[in-house]
Amino acid sequence: MSLGSDILRGDRRALARALTIVENQLPEAEEIVREIAGHTGRAIVVGITGAPGVGKSTLVDRLAGHFLALGRQVGILAVDPSSPFSGGALLGDRVRMEGRGSGVFMRSLAARGHLGGLARATPRAIQLLEAAGKDLILLETVGAGQSEVDVMGYADTTLVVVVPGLGDDVQAFKAGILEIGDVFVVNKADRPGADQTARELRQMLSLGPHKPWQPPVLSAQAQSGAGIAEIGQAILDHKASSERDPEVGTRHVREAERFLRQALADRLVEAAVRRAKAAGRWLPLVEDVARRRKDPVWAAKELAGGEER
Amino acid sequence: MTGSSEEKATRPIRVLVGKPGLDGHDRGAKVVARALRDAGMEVIYTGLHQTPEEIVEAALQEDVDVVGLSILSGAHNTLVPRVIELLRTQGMDDVQVMVGGIIPEEDAQALRQLGVVAVFGPGTETEEIVRFTRSCARGA
Numbered sequence: 133m134s135l136g137s138d139i140l141r142g143d144r145r146a147l148a149r150a151l152t153i154v155e156n157q158l159p160e161a162e163e164i165v166r167e168i169a170g171h172t173g174r175a176i177v178v179g180i181t182g183a184p185g186v187g188k189s190t191l192v193d194r195l196a197g198h199f200l201a202l203g204r205q206v207g208i209l210a211v212d213p214s215s216p217f218s219g220g221a222l223l224g225d226r227v228r229m230e231g232r233g234s235g236v237f238m239r240s241l242a243a244r245g246h247l248g249g250l251a252r253a254t255p256r257a258i259q260l261l262e263a264a265g266k267d268l269i270l271l272e273t274v275g276a277g278q279s280e281v282d283v284m285g286y287a288d289t290t291l292v293v294v295v296p297g298l299g300d301d302v303q304a305f306k307a308g309i310l311e312i313g314d315v316f317v318v319n320k321a322d323r324p325g326a327d328q329t330a331r332e333l334r335q336m337l338s339l340g341p342h343k344p345w346q347p348p349v350l351s352a353q354a355q356s357g358a359g360i361a362e363i364g365q366a367i368l369d370h371k372a373s374s375e376r377d378p379e380v381g382t383r384h385v386r387e388a389e390r391f392l393r394q395a396l397a398d399r400l401v402e403a404a405v406r407r408a409k410a411a412g413r414w415l416p417l418v419e420d421v422a423r424r425r426k427d428p429v430w431a432a433k434e435l436a437g438g439e440e441r
Numbered sequence: 442m443t444g445s446s447e448e449k450a451t452r453p454i455r456v457l458v459g460k461p462g463l464d465g466h467d468r469g470a471k472v473v474a475r476a477l478r479d480a481g482m483e484v485i486y487t488g489l490h491q492t493p494e495e496i497v498e499a500a501l502q503e504d505v506d507v508v509g510l511s512i513l514s515g516a517h518n519t520l521v522p523r524v525i526e527l528l529r530t531q532g533m534d535d536v537q538v539m540v541g542g543i544i545p546e547e548d549a550q551a552l553r554q555l556g557v558v559a560v561f562g563p564g565t566e567t568e569e570i571v572r573f574t575r576s577c578a579r580g581a
Contacts (some may be wrong), residue, residue, distance in 0.1 A: 144501060144502065145501055145531065145532065145533070148501055148502055148503065148504040149504055151504060152452075152455075152504045156452045158452075214483075215478060215479070217479075218478065218479050218480060218481045219453065219481045220453070220477065220478035220479060220480060220481045220482050220483060220484065221453075221478060221483045221484065222474060222475070222478045222484050222486060223483060223484060223485045223486065223503075224486045224488075226485060226486070226487045226488065226499060227486060227487065227488035233494065233495070233498055234498055237502055238499075238502055239502055239503065240483075240485050240503060242453070242483045244453075
C-alpha cells in the first residue's frame with residue numbers, strides 16, 4: 133500500500149509520516165501529493181492569528197472541542213518559530229490542548245526560517261489533512277505582530293485575536309493583521325479595558341470600506357469557554373457569506389499569485405546559490421559583502437547574471 | 442540552518458518531551474527541552490499531567506524520532522512500561538524512549554531491559570543528553 137492511499141483510508145500514522153515528508157521536502161512528497169489530488173480543497177480552513185500570549189492555542193483547543201461536538205472532523209496545524217541560531221524549535225502549543233485523544237489530529241510545525249507567520253509546508257499540510265478526511269482545519273500562526281499576514285492566503289476565515297491593554301488604537305491602525313480579520317476576538321474579556329478594546333475595534337472597522345461581510349468583534353474567555361459557541365457560529369456565517377461574495381474569489385487569486393511568486397523565488401534562489409557554491413564564488417562574495425567591499429545588491433546582480441537578461 | 446538549501450539536506454530530529462503522571466515538577470523537563478532546541482532539534486513539549494495514552498498519541502501525530510519522559514513521582518515502573526506497550530501496539534517500535542528523573546538503579550536496569558535506551562538521573566550534563574539523543578535518533 134502506498135502512503136497516499138493509507139492516508140485516504142484514514143491511517144493516522146501514514147498521515148503523520150506524510151506530514152514529515154512534505155515538511156522536509158523529500159522527493160516522495162511529489163508522489164503523495166499526486167495520489168491525494170482530487171481529495172483536497174474540501175475543508176473549511178480557519179486561521180487564528182494574534183500577538184504572542186493572547187490565547188491563540190487555548191482558543192484553538194476550545195474551538196476544536198466545539199466543532200468536534202458538532203460532528204466535524206477537526207485537524208489542527210500549529211506553527212511556532214524556529215531559532216535563527218540553532219534551527220531548533222520549542223513547539224509548545226500542545227501544552228494548552230486538552231487531551232482529545234485520536235479524535236483531533238494536531239501537528240506542530242516549526243516555521244524553519246519562513247517569514248509571514250507560517251511554515252513553508254503549510255499548504256501541503258492542509259491538503260494532507262483534507263485527504264485524511266478532516267473537514268475543519270484550525271491553523272494557528274506564530275505569535276504575530278503587524279505583518280505576519282500569510283494566513284489569510286490559506287484560510288477561508290481568519291480570526292484575529294487581541295487582548296485588552298496592548299496599546300492604543302493607532303497601534304491597531306498600523307497593524308496589517310487588522311485588515312485581514314474576518315472575525316475579531318477580544319480574548320481574556322474578564323480583564324479591565326476589554327469593553328473599551330472591543331469598542332475601539334468596532335469603531336476602526338466602521339471607518340474601513342463597506343463590504344458585504346462586516347467583521348464582528350466578539351468577546352471571549354477561551355480559558356473558561358465563554359464566547360466559544362458565538363465564535364464558532366461566526367466562522368460558519370462567514371463561510372456562508374463568502375460563498376456569495378465575488379471579492380473573496382479575487383482575493384484568493386491575488387494570494388495564489390503571491391504564493392506562486394514566493395515558491396518560484398525560493399527555487400530560483402536555491403538554484404543560484406547552488407551554482408555559485410559549485411563554482412566557488414559564493415563564499416568570497418559573502419566575505420566581500422560582510423567586509424563592505426561589495427554592496428549586496430551588486431553582488432546579487434553578479435550572481436543573477438544569466439537570469440536577468 | 443535558516444538557509445533553505447540546508448533545510449533540505451538535513452532533517453531536524455523531532456523529540457517529544459513529556460511528563461506523564463501526577464508530579465508537578467517540570468523544571469528538569471524544560472531544561473532538557475531547551476537544550477535539545479538549542480542543539481537544533483524540534484522539541485514538542487506536552488506539559489504536565491499527561492497520561493501514557495496522550496503521550497503516545499502525541500508522539501504518533503507529531504511523528505517524533507525520540508520520546509523523552511520526565512518522571513519524579515516514583516511511578517516510573519507503571520508509566521514507562523505502559524508507554525512502551527502503547528508504542529508497540531501502534532507499530533511505533535522505531536521510536537526511541539529515554540527517561541529522566543529520580544530512578545533507582547535497579548529500576549533503571551529493568552526499564553532498559555524493557556527497551557528504554559537511556560535513563561538520565563540528577564546531575565546529568567545536558568551535553569550528554571544532546572549527544573545521546575542525536576546518536577539514537579540518527580541510528581534509528
